[in-house]
Amino acid sequence: MGLKKPQQTSASSSDERRQSRDLPGLLAALGDPDPMARRWAARDLAEHADASGGLVERLRVETEPSVTQVILTSLTRLGDEIAVAGLTDCLRSEDAMLRNAAIEAMKQLPDEVAPLMGQLLEDPDPDVRIFAVDVLESLRHPRVEDWLIRVITEDAHVNVCATAVDLLGEVGSERATLALKDLKSRFADEPYIQFAADLALKRIGGD
Amino acid sequence: MKRILVIDDAATVRLYHRGILESAGFEVTEAVNGIEALERVAEAPFDLYLVDVNMPKLDGYGFLRELRAKDLPQAPAIMVSTEAGANDQKLAYLTGANLYLVKPVRPGRLLSHVHTLLGMTPSSEGRTS
Numbered sequence: 365m366g367l368k369k370p371q372q373t374s375a376s377s378s379d380e381r382r383q384s385r386d387l388p389g390l391l392a393a394l395g396d397p398d399p400m401a402r403r404w405a406a407r408d409l410a411e412h413a414d415a416s417g418g419l420v421e422r423l424r425v426e427t428e429p430s431v432t433q434v435i436l437t438s439l440t441r442l443g444d445e446i447a448v449a450g451l452t453d454c455l456r457s458e459d460a461m462l463r464n465a466a467i468e469a470m471k472q473l474p475d476e477v478a479p480l481m482g483q484l485l486e487d488p489d490p491d492v493r494i495f496a497v498d499v500l501e502s503l504r505h506p507r508v509e510d511w512l513i514r515v516i517t518e519d520a521h522v523n524v525c526a527t528a529v530d531l532l533g534e535v536g537s538e539r540a541t542l543a544l545k546d547l548k549s550r551f552a553d554e555p556y557i558q559f560a561a562d563l564a565l566k567r568i569g570g571d
Numbered sequence: 572m573k574r575i576l577v578i579d580d581a582a583t584v585r586l587y588h589r590g591i592l593e594s595a596g597f598e599v600t601e602a603v604n605g606i607e608a609l610e611r612v613a614e615a616p617f618d619l620y621l622v623d624v625n626m627p628k629l630d631g632y633g634f635l636r637e638l639r640a641k642d643l644p645q646a647p648a649i650m651v652s653t654e655a656g657a658n659d660q661k662l663a664y665l666t667g668a669n670l671y672l673v674k675p676v677r678p679g680r681l682l683s684h685v686h687t688l689l690g691m692t693p694s695s696e697g698r699t700s
Contacts, residue, residue, distance in 0.1 A: 460624060460630045461633070463625065494653050495625075530582075530583040
């Protein structure tokens with residue numbers, strides 16, 4: 365027997381979608397108590413060039429994961445300065461799911477994220493620097509290797525370097541050889557760095 | 572032989588942990604995220620889980636929540652993370668982790684904890700008999 369949709373829900377969602385053509389109405393709907401209304405609003409706001417601010421504002425307080433996911437998708441589609449800044453802010457979140465979703469979203473925006481990468485890799489918070497390296501993983505940008513070499517050469521935090529050296533082993537070239545050898549010297553007492561740097565050197569043919 | 576599931580999205584980290592654990596006689600299976608880990612669990616039970624926190628698709632917290640909700644014998648779980656904050660540790664324990672280790676994990680320390688959680692002595696070498 366087929367499932368019958370509750371009539372009220374169906375009517376409610378179609379109402380929300382009618383309102384979705386209007387930017388102020390949609391922004392208001394982002395605060396609706398019904399998650400379904402918020403989800404529709406977030407989805408339709410991707411069609412409005414000026415919607416990023418409202419979506420970022422909602423992202424900071426949204427508690428329903430499915431709505432958060434749609435907001436992140438819409439921000440990725442909008443991809444403007446405000447959207448990218450909003451995604452970047454998520455890297456500081458205590459919510460691991462939000463952080464991971466933001467990292468995946470940022471990977472889709474190489475040209476927009478690239479100008480911020482230098483700043484992110486110098487953030488005072490090592491966790492943010494680690495997440496920035498995570499973003500580099502699939503960023504498909506010509507400067508990725510340069511950024512990674514800079515990280516393993518300059519960053520004092522072992523886990524930031526560990527994250528970068530993992531990735532360098534996958535995307536690096538012989539250009540990274542010297543930096544990898546220097547990294548081994550800098551962290552001579554860290555077994556993981558020795559292991560990962562040796563593996564990276566082997567993979568790029570520098571050892 | 573005791574079976575350990577190593578869950579981490581970073582191939583180098585999985586290889587590093589595999590090397591340490593296999594050298595001590597454990598049988599190691601790998602998963603790249605929480606979703607894949609749950610698939611491995613559905614195939615056969617493990618004696619211990621080594622779980623990264625930050626992974627795409629389903630992170631370490633999500634994996635442990637789902638694992639702990641399952642009706643099967645519950646094995647100990649070590650959560651490993653780059654984050655040393657008290658909130659992260661608290662969340663790990665609330666989610667069902669037995670231990671929270673901050674990366675980078677040193678081989679001797681990891682094996683010591685694994686042996687303790689499995690109720691073994693280092694000379695047991697990961698084998699049950």
